[in-house]
Amino acid sequence: MPTTPRWKLPAACLAALVAGALFGWLAGGHVASGVAIVAIAEIVLLLTRDRHPARPIMSPTAAAKHNRLMTRTRRLASSLRDLRRTASQLPDGVVLLDADQRVRWFNHAAENLLGLRSPHDRGAPLGQHLPASELVDWLRQDEREPLHDTVAPGRPDSQISVSLLPFGRHQQVLLARDTSHVTRLEQMRRDFVANVSHELRTPLTVIHGYLELIDPEDAPALAPVLGEMRAQSKRMGQIVEDLLTLSRLETQHRVEDERVPMAPLLATLRKEAEALSQGRHRVAVEADAGLDLLGSPKDLHSALSNLVSNAVRYTPAGGSITIRWQRSEDGATYSVSDTGYGIPASHLARLTERFYRVSSSRSRGSGGTGLGLSIVKHVLNLHQARLSITSEPGRGSTFACHFGPERLLAPANGHDES
Ligand code: ADP
Numbered sequence: 001m002p003t004t005p006r007w008k009l010p011a012a013c014l015a016a017l018v019a020g021a022l023f024g025w026l027a028g029g030h031v032a033s034g035v036a037i038v039a040i041a042e043i044v045l046l047l048t049r050d051r052h053p054a055r056p057i058m059s060p061t062a063a064a065k066h067n068r069l070m071t072r073t074r075r076l077a078s079s080l081r082d083l084r085r086t087a088s089q090l091p092d093g094v095v096l097l098d099a100d101q102r103v104r105w106f107n108h109a110a111e112n113l114l115g116l117r118s119p120h121d122r123g124a125p126l127g128q129h130l131p132a133s134e135l136v137d138w139l140r141q142d143e144r145e146p147l148h149d150t151v152a153p154g155r156p157d158s159q160i161s162v163s164l165l166p167f168g169r170h171q172q173v174l175l176a177r178d179t180s181h182v183t184r185l186e187q188m189r190r191d192f193v194a195n196v197s198h199e200l201r202t203p204l205t206v207i208h209g210y211l212e213l214i215d216p217e218d219a220p221a222l223a224p225v226l227g228e229m230r231a232q233s234k235r236m237g238q239i240v241e242d243l244l245t246l247s248r249l250e251t252q253h254r255v256e257d258e259r260v261p262m263a264p265l266l267a268t269l270r271k272e273a274e275a276l277s278q279g280r281h282r283v284a285v286e287a288d289a290g291l292d293l294l295g296s297p298k299d300l301h302s303a304l305s306n307l308v309s310n311a312v313r314y315t316p317a318g319g320s321i322t323i324r325w326q327r328s329e330d331g332a333t334y335s336v337s338d339t340g341y342g343i344p345a346s347h348l349a350r351l352t353e354r355f356y357r358v359s360s361s362r363s364r365g366s367g368g369t370g371l372g373l374s375i376v377k378h379v380l381n382l383h384q385a386r387l388s389i390t391s392e393p394g395r396g397s398t399f400a401c402h403f404g405p406e407r408l409l410a411p412a413n414g415h416d417e418s
Helices: 008-026 031-051 060-089 108-114 134-140 180-213 220-251 262-277 297-313 360-365 372-382
Strands: 093-097 103-106 147-152 155-167 171-178 258-260 282-287 292-295 320-328 331-338 386-392 396-403
Touching: 008 031, 093 108, 093 155, 103 108, 108 155, 108 171, 134 147, 155 180, 180 220, 220 372, 258 297, 262 282, 262 297, 262 320, 292 297, 297 320, 297 331, 297 372, 297 396, 372 386, 372 396
Parallel strands: 282 320
Antiparallel strands: 093 103, 093 171, 147 155, 155 171, 258 292, 320 331, 331 396, 386 396
């Protein structure tokens, strides 16, 4: 944009004064009056000019361009204001963080849920303002999955789910959602299932007891019906027991840490497999981990034996079952492999859901409740362990439980792995 040279204005003023003096002289020798009039006019002009700072002179095209730019900038600023207003009213907590997790901006919900205060908490690292909690530990991690159902620092009676999303250049947005109502509904569902199971337990025990008392020889015609009634009442009893076990595991957040000697446990699991198989399968144990587990002996036994029982029930006679306890790269793995029916890949992801079965008739026929793998998953979660399943239809399956180093102990004296 062209600018006016600095000398032009004083020169113009001087020229005007000279012209004023000349004009005064010509008009009757009033040189001083001519100069004074021009001087006053110049002062007025200069004052007016300062109040409205000089606008650079632009060509019409440049001016149009400039106007368009100004309109666009105003629109952008207004959209930004609207966006910010909307974000500040969102029901979810939103916190804008810079690359060092310093708080740049947050909305009302974040004040409520995370206990942040404006302007005090702006500019400082987020973790610094939160009380020591699962959330603070989570923020320190480099790679993180969303954190679910953790206590809201600003409202200790509420639960939140938190996630971090990349935003702009090296920034992040933390989203905190109040999940208390979902947690409450979950709790209601758990209580309902636990109460129903508990209420069913006594009548079922009574019915089963009476059925056991009836001697089929007293009513030979009813013998087959009696047998079926006994089997079904036993199955219902087992379903109720499994539901109660699941309810307990779901409400538990941690397990009592006890030594679980693996050598005797593996021997028991082998005996259980042989008893269930009744000679129809070859059962082998390969245990070279030389380690014990740390956790709940009862729950671990229940989970590990569930896998053994499944292997026996879903492997036709003549097949083999191998129980392994081995060290792995990052801990130790307990696995049960069978040469049974196998499972199509499409079912694998859903196997640990309650009552999910690949084949209902096969499961019921083999006395399954449909809850075994659910129990296994919950027990493993409580021990920070993980279940992996590999299977090939018609060739067999391997169910493996991966335990981390924090759950492993060197065997105490007197325990032998073999
Ligand atoms: P169930 O009492 O029906 O066995 P589980 O939860 O233990 O219930 O297992 C869920 C389903 O997974 C079973 O119904 C069965 O279809 C499948 N399954 C589990 N273990 C095996 C296995 N070793 N081989 C083949 N299928 C299996």
